[in-house]
Amino acid sequence: MSRIVIKVGSNVLTTASGKLDITRLSSLVDQIAWLKSRGDKVVLVSSGAVACGRGELKVENALDSVEQRQLFSAIGQVKLVNLYYDLFREYNIHMGQVLTMKENFEPGEQFNNQRQCMEVMLHNDVIPVVNENDTVSVTELMFTDNDELAGLIARMIGAETLVLLSNIDGIYTGDPKDPESKVIRKVLPGESLEQYIQSSKSSAGRGGMESKHHTARVVADSGIRVIIANGKRENVLIELFSEPQGDIVFTEFVAKQQATEVAANNGN
Numbered sequence: 001m002s003r004i005v006i007k008v009g010s011n012v013l014t015t016a017s018g019k020l021d022i023t024r025l026s027s028l029v030d031q032i033a034w035l036k037s038r039g040d041k042v043v044l045v046s047s048g049a050v051a052c053g054r055g056e057l058k059v060e061n062a063l064d065s066v067e068q069r070q071l072f073s074a075i076g077q078v079k080l081v082n083l084y085y086d087l088f089r090e091y092n093i094h095m096g097q098v099l100t101m102k103e104n105f106e107p108g109e110q111f112n113n114q115r116q117c118m119e120v121m122l123h124n125d126v127i128p129v130v131n132e133n134d135t136v137s138v139t140e141l142m143f144t145d146n147d148e149l150a151g152l153i154a155r156m157i158g159a160e161t162l163v164l165l166s167n168i169d170g171i172y173t174g175d176p177k178d179p180e181s182k183v184i185r186k187v188l189p190g191e192s193l194e195q196y197i198q199s200s201k202s203s204a205g206r207g208g209m210e211s212k213h214h215t216a217r218v219v220a221d222s223g224i225r226v227i228i229a230n231g232k233r234e235n236v237l238i239e240l241f242s243e244p245q246g247d248i249v250f251t252e253f254v255a256k257q258q259a260t261e262v263a264a265n266n267g268n
């Protein structure tokens with residue numbers, strides 16, 4: 001039984017036309033239900049509110065970027081969380097919505113409050129479905145993206161593993177479209193992949209590989225294993241967490257003390 005934080009990006013949950021991919025979302029819920037049936041405690045950090053809202057409403061007048069985020073996230077978050085609610089209910093699994101802001105992770109009362117909220121949900125077997133409260137977040141004080149948010153939650157609850165699901169298999173040695181590029185399979189503590197990272201981003205969300213790499217490095221250094229994998233791959237979570245593991249390509253950041261244990265086991 002372990003604590004697993006799973007972050008699903010907007011690009012995983014939307015189709016090429018920008019609409020919510022309900023089949024994908026439903027499959028991820030099935031897989032989380034499988035993890036839960038093994039006794040794992042899961043926190044789901046799900047993006048997709050803005051993308052989801054955009055598909056729901058055509059606006060007549062031009063909106064600035066803040067207005068767009070506020071309007072579309074307000075509409076989209078309801079749709080997103082309703083879907084999760086219905087799908088988890090098929091498994092008799094309770095989920096609860098947690099909308100949060102960066103200031104809730106600053107040391108002190110707010111941090112303790114936020115942690116208490118996660119703990120009481122996990123303790124009562126409720127899956128927290130977390131997103132940034134985009135309707136009230138102020139641009140300068142926002143999380144860089146939901147990868148950063150998921151990393152903060154993983155550290156807050158002392159997770160064993162953080163899984164960042166994106167629309168590519170992991171961090172590549174070059175341009176993912178170049179057939180010569182390969183996925184970097186294991187990243188040891190202290191190792192930086194900065195020279196390999198492309199700064200380009202997908203269109204759907206705010207994140208990108210640069211920030212995934214940064215979050216993964218910080219979180220793995222704090223003792224939590226981090227996996228970057230392709231959320232569009234069928235049964236990605238089942239393949240990752242089955243024993244033996246499925247034949248799946250992904251990037252793993254080895255957690256700091258885990259590597260020390262490996263070294264100790266090897267007599268180093």
Ligand code: GLU
Pocket residue numbers: 010046047048049050051073131132134144145146147204205206207
């Ligand atoms: N909170 C945003 C949403 O749900 C996504 C942020 C991100 O792309 O990381 O639409």
